[in-house]
Amino acid sequence: xxxxxxxxxxxxxxxxxxxxxxxxxxxxxxxxxxxxxxxxxxxxxxxxxxxxxxxxxxxxxxxxxxxxxxxxxxxxxxxxxxxxxxxxxxxxxxxxxxxxxxxxxxxxxxxxxxxxxxxxxxxxxxxxxxxxxxxxxxxxxxxxxxxxxxxxxxxxxxxx
Amino acid sequence: xxxxxxxxxxxxxxxxxxxxxxxxxxxxxxxxxxxxxxxxxxxxxxxxxxxxxxxxxxxxxxxxxxxxxxxxxxxxxxxx
Numbered sequence: 001x002x003x004x005x006x007x008x009x010x011x012x013x014x015x016x017x018x019x020x021x022x023x024x025x026x027x028x029x030x031x032x033x034x035x036x037x038x039x040x041x042x043x044x045x046x047x048x049x050x051x052x053x054x055x056x057x058x059x060x061x062x063x064x065x066x067x068x069x070x071x072x073x074x075x076x077x078x079x080x081x082x083x084x085x086x087x088x089x090x091x092x093x094x095x096x097x098x099x100x101x102x103x104x105x106x107x108x109x110x111x112x113x114x115x116x117x118x119x120x121x122x123x124x125x126x127x128x129x130x131x132x133x134x135x136x137x138x139x140x141x142x143x144x145x146x147x148x149x150x151x152x153x154x155x156x157x158x159x160x
Numbered sequence: 161x162x163x164x165x166x167x168x169x170x171x172x173x174x175x176x177x178x179x180x181x182x183x184x185x186x187x188x189x190x191x192x193x194x195x196x197x198x199x200x201x202x203x204x205x206x207x208x209x210x211x212x213x214x215x216x217x218x219x220x221x222x223x224x225x226x227x228x229x230x231x232x233x234x235x236x237x238x239x240x
Contacts, residue, residue: 123239
């Protein structure tokens with residue numbers, strides 16, 4: 001398992017090629033997801049994205065979910081790279097790569113890692129738009145201004 | 161003392177990234193730490209959309225905090 005939380009850009013194919021050969025011995029394939037900055041949101045054009053994170057906890061959460069993926073799916077190894085700082089539209093934000101003997105486990109684990117990362121890894125996006133800056137809100141309940149209690153799986157989140 | 165950190169919109173609302181608080185012996189709950197932090201910062205957070213972590217792990221607001229712990233409050237995460 002390799003986790004990288006970094007400000008600088010990454011080259012996905014170079015990351016795959018440089019992965020330790022011993023760690024992925026026996027792999028029959030890999031599945032890679034690469035997330036990039038969109039140039040639009042529901043509200044406005046996006047000029048740039050600022051990503052804040054919680055140093056220390058971010059790495060720990062990514063290690064925890066990588067270990068969870070290894071327990072739940074028949075995979076050989078996984079790589080997660082996530083950037084923080086100032087990003088422009090089309091810039092890479094995140095990369096998840098999973099190696100496995102057979103394709104189904106790699107597809108499933110890659111999706112699992114991306115889905116869980118989005119609800120547990122402490123990153124926060126702020127959009128820079130022509131009208132100013134705004135924090136991104138992924139939760140439909142929060143976005144609607146709901147004061148009702150609801151859950152951000154898997155962590156409870158109270159609206160008092 | 162406990163080290164309390166704030167991130168993203170919560171940090172902006174409080175105006176600082178961290179504060180240090182003295183806590184009673186025997187520990188307090190995360191919810192009580194939040195109330196102490198609000199008093200210290202003079203900014204109400206009860207109506208904010210908050211998650212909490214203790215020593216770099218997600219916790220509920222009923223979780224217990226001991227002297228020396230690091231506690232963090234932040235909005236729902238939006239990475240990926």
